[in-house]
Amino acid sequence: LTGCGSTEGSGATGAGDGAPAVQKEVKELTIGFLQKQLDAPYFNAMKIEAERISKEQGFKLLFQSANGDPVTQLNQAQTMLSQGADALIVNAISPETQKTQLQAIANNIPLIFVDTGIPDVGVTAVTSDNFEIGKLSGELTAKRFTKGKSIDVGILTGGANDEIVGPQRQKGFLDGLTAGGIPYKVVAESPAVWAQDKAVPVAESMLAAHPDVQLIIGLNDAMALGALTVLQDQKNTTTLVAASADGQKEALAKIKEGGCEGQYVSTGLNSPSLATERGMEIAISIATGQKTAKDFDKEEFTKAAGINCDNVDEFYSADNVF
Amino acid sequence: MTTSVPAPASPAVAFSVAGVSKDFPGVRALEDVSLAGYRGEVLAICGANGAGKSTLARLISGQSAPSTGRIKISGYDKEVTSPADADDAGILFMHQEPVIVDEFTVEENLWLKQLSSAGKNRSWRVIPKRRREESLEALRTVGMHEVTLGQLGKTLTPGLRQMLALGRTQVTPHRILILDETTASTTEEHFKDVEALVERERAAGTCVIFVSHRMPEVFAMADRIAILRNGRLIEVLKAKETNREEVVTLMVGEAVRALEAVPTPSFAGIDPVLEVSGLCSGSARDINFTVHPGEIVGIYGLVGSGRSSIARSISGHQNRDSGTVKLYGQEVSPKSPGAALKNGIAYLAEDRRREGFVKDFSNGDNMTLATLGQYSKFGVLNPQQERRRVDELIERYKVKGDGKTLTRSLSGGNQQKVCLAKWIEAKPNLVVLDEPTKGIDIGSRLNIYQIVHELADEQKGVVVVSSEAEELLMICHRILVIRDGELVDEFQSTESNTDDLMRAALGGEL
């Protein structure tokens, strides 16, 4: 067949080598930011941070959210390429799904992941270590139970399409419990798709089936908050809730408010602004030609921390976006 | 019960139509029509199919607005621009296709005007309790004796739908009553109910507008006859001073020759096309008869007697409970109309609105729907061939409109021609026609009778179900009479008359 070709060019030059042809000033840059979705405060905080940085440094920011659909995100990435972006920052949705195509894009321009990365693709991935954060939070929660005595736990998960983040956080948190000397039994595990309103009915049903459950874990703060609402409605003060990772303002407020006897025991710091800031820094330095991909490790972790009544003041501020 | 306003002493104008025209895209349905109606009179409107009768009726009753001209209803100051206004003005309109809400019960349909936004009807009013007796009485007056009030509208046969709609005259106050071919598929017997009803209306001072293609009915009731041709008002005649021939000539624009009854050939010794034995289905019980090649067999009976049940169960439209049907000696029991068609049986359905034609299809598409095989190879259509044939059919059946016109925008009679063309095109061995001339004008009727005779000449078997004894006597060789689902009598058309048929259908009393 004559005239046949490919829509993806042939410049397979290896991972992360898509260096810019010319050096540019920061102000001349166009940086694309591909966010997963925006229906949770965490993601929105990244958007706000990105916009702040772009305003401060005067470059052009292209920001898109894919509403959780990996294919939409790929389409958006391609569109940004045709808009002449100098670097892309991506919060990947489905690493497995997007690997091949993002690899193709990474061959053209510098690609930096934040929050969720894809191994061996792009310059680097600035992520939080979900397992580690979960574990830290789990350890803090463990302190509230009697060592050695087994507890029943229920878990509110993200849903069937959650590949990495949720399972990591869950595993981390449970490991944290074990490390803290608390044997556990997971008696219930149901999806509440990260949302506070969806967590309410699920927690209700869970409590109906297992009234004696001692701990409800939300894989993020929104779901844990939903569970807390249900417990308060049912005048249940004995069952505790905890999030494995997040750090949402409202959750911190609950921890602060409840003190060390409160029902909301702990959460883990997963700072959207830290990740965004670092991601932007890397993107700018490569796009301006100051540095190259080789200067960065393949993976960078943001600060991990568990938050409970003891250290909540360090993290809480009423005017945080997140 | 009839809540009409008392009649005034001298004839007073009930409505007047002045210089009214109505345009549809591509068609001028009415042109500069001026006409008045008086209280206590019956004004018949006659005209060929598509002459504009229904259009005029619709304009008077506010169903649509005239393109030019004015319509004035006495006793109502405002212009009638919607059906609700018409209710306020006291106009009761019986559509050619009766207005029945399928999912409503018979009783709810009877009282449908309660939902009109006219007069004192407030949206949030609680629906008043209906008196069962009152409803039953209203239905009896129009000849519906057998119906249960809780039955759904969609289960009614077309004839019953017309009667049910007519029943509204008994429960809705009105001063003008418009009957648009309300009697098109009723039997002579039922016409007596209608006649009595109209007589009462006239006595009560109602102005009745009566549209019909049946001349005997027109002359039985009308005081005056208005004649429309191609959307123009040709003449308004006093019924007493004219006769059938004059009216028909004015309608069609030329004299129509009368059709003489056909002589019955002898079928002795010829194998029949159709043999029906012991057929039970729906309301039909133990029916036996045969149809020979070239024979036209009529089926006569009262509304609801089970004629359609026989026709439908032969042609795969309805399950048989028992009995056999043989076609050329072979037993057939088609499970669907499609299967019947493959066996060479075609059925022209009575319910045009529901089963007759596809509502979003053009005339061409409707005419060829049952015979697409003729215009296709390996399932692929040949549009040129199809179009050519459609043009021929339009010509032959004198359909007003071309192959691309939507069938639903045609006048009732023209729709019927399209349906008929579809089935005759299927070149069946046996064709069953249920009320084939329903709503068809006198001129076109002859045309259709001719087509039926041609079918017979081609040695096809023809079964005609009709409510008009006169028509059956004219076109059939032999007529079967059904009463309460049973075949009670059989007549040779050359040796019998209308009265014989009616007497048999009624069970002796006449």
Added chain:
Amino acid sequence: MTTTATKDVSAKAGRGSTRTRGLIHWAKGQYPLYILIALLIVAALSTDSFFTARNLTNLILQASVIGIVVLAQFLIVLTGGIDISVGSVVGLAGVMSAMIIGGASVPLAIIVAIAVGVLIGLLNGYFVAFRGLEPFIVTLGMLSLARGLVYTFTEGVPVQPQAENFRAIATATILGFPLIGIIWLVLALAVWFMARRTVFGRRIFAIGSSPEAAYASGVPVKQTLLAVYIIAGAMVGFAGFLLASRVGVGTPTAGTLYELDSIAAVVIGGASLRGGKGSVLGAVFGTLIFGIITNLLVLLNVSTFLQDAFRGGLILVAVVMTTVHFRSGKKKTVLSIP
């Protein structure tokens, strides 16, 4: 569809005991009820936790908000329309009610929520009734628009209302029965009355069954349609407030997928998407059917991965049940085509 069912009904029985015949007729049409009973039996057999006071209370709580949305959807489906904007309106109304003057006053919050619903209902109704547009596409536009507005107003962050008693309505009980459930049932009763006992309700059925016939009989088709969309909007808006009240915050994602859920409940409750057919009781049963399925899947701790498959399978089994019954009744006439 149900042609056969209704035909069987006007049986030969003649004049006979109308009352018993009516009852049998009624019982024959109550597939949603049988599905519900079947589900309850399954529930009773499979877990002890189902028939506990607490769980039944939960069930009511969980069904009430969507139940009110189902009632709204029911009215619109009756007219032969469809409203896929309900979920977004729930979200928008909830967020607005928690946001206007900071959600400091519950009565105001309710008014705001209903006003939002009414406004969107008005727009939907205008486009559908007076512009003659397909309800699907109009409400699809509204779905995006309303959800977009929620996100714009909140920037994705849930809105915390100030009123202390914002959650009172959602948590109160009367004689142990959740108030929110009572609200739902009262609304269901009101909708039933409206649909079955008022001129307005009959008009809705007439329009749904055959708009031409309705128009020809003097029914003010456009105005009635508009009113239906407005009433439905008001109910959906109110449901939005109730959801926010139940969760305690106005969540931007609240109500997602309510459109599919509510249509499904209406349809499994026996209504036809062609309009003109359906019962309020069916819609209530439909809500409960889906509520119980969801509740059961959690109670039985069905694997996250399998939950969707189970739900789908149950829906299919449930609807197929409705046809199996028909058959056993009597031989189908050839006529009853789909």
Added chain:
Amino acid sequence: MTTTATKDVSAKAGRGSTRTRGLIHWAKGQYPLYILIALLIVAALSTDSFFTARNLTNLILQASVIGIVVLAQFLIVLTGGIDISVGSVVGLAGVMSAMIIGGASVPLAIIVAIAVGVLIGLLNGYFVAFRGLEPFIVTLGMLSLARGLVYTFTEGVPVQPQAENFRAIATATILGFPLIGIIWLVLALAVWFMARRTVFGRRIFAIGSSPEAAYASGVPVKQTLLAVYIIAGAMVGFAGFLLASRVGVGTPTAGTLYELDSIAAVVIGGASLRGGKGSVLGAVFGTLIFGIITNLLVLLNVSTFLQDAFRGGLILVAVVMTTVHFRSGKKKTVLSIP
């Protein structure tokens, strides 16, 4: 709905030049085309990046997969049905094609994907045609079931096919035009031919417009319906493979919300959800309209929060445009009620 449109058409011209009349008729009905043109003008005026080879290629790539799903949906909508399981079937077919024997062979993958689609189409069609169930509820059940199966098979993890050339079809170009776009257009042509030039297509229109009249005219209603669901299923399954091929893996979430998107495209393309009315060209334009809107919102860097609102607003403006034209033409007849 479009009653007025079709009525206006048989214009005053009388017998005269049928050809020109036909052309005017055709042009009058092409609202989707005008919406498309309006969008293209907006695009050209608002951003330079739109009319670049790369962006147009992207546009085709992005529209092709959903475009094929829209064609399938179009056929089903023509029959008066609706298929909301398309998205899940895309997901299931994609995953299965990458999973069976490890996705080692592209031809096999295609066969598997089509087989999955056919199987689900068969089930849907059987329930709708032979059991007389509402398409909405049947396909809703199938939506959950198919998605549940995907999750069960994959446990939420995308499936990597082994074949080296799994992505070849999705990435190949012919004379610079993406192959996948050519496949879409060829399928569109095939569907057009089927709908307009074959007996089968004529029957689909008849069934959609008046099922009873079609049945009475000897159309094998049930068989035709079943065939339509199977054909549509096959196309959706194939689209599932194409999407997997485009992405390079079988994603469990692939195709989410395709049901709404595809119905929206079909409807904005002029089809009626009541069935019997619509054109393939309209469906293609509908796909492009939504594709361009999405593409433009990204190109213009519209705030993400506002994107939904914009999309909704654009849809509403677009559909209202279709009615504005009507009015200017001539006074509406009183009859043309919604």
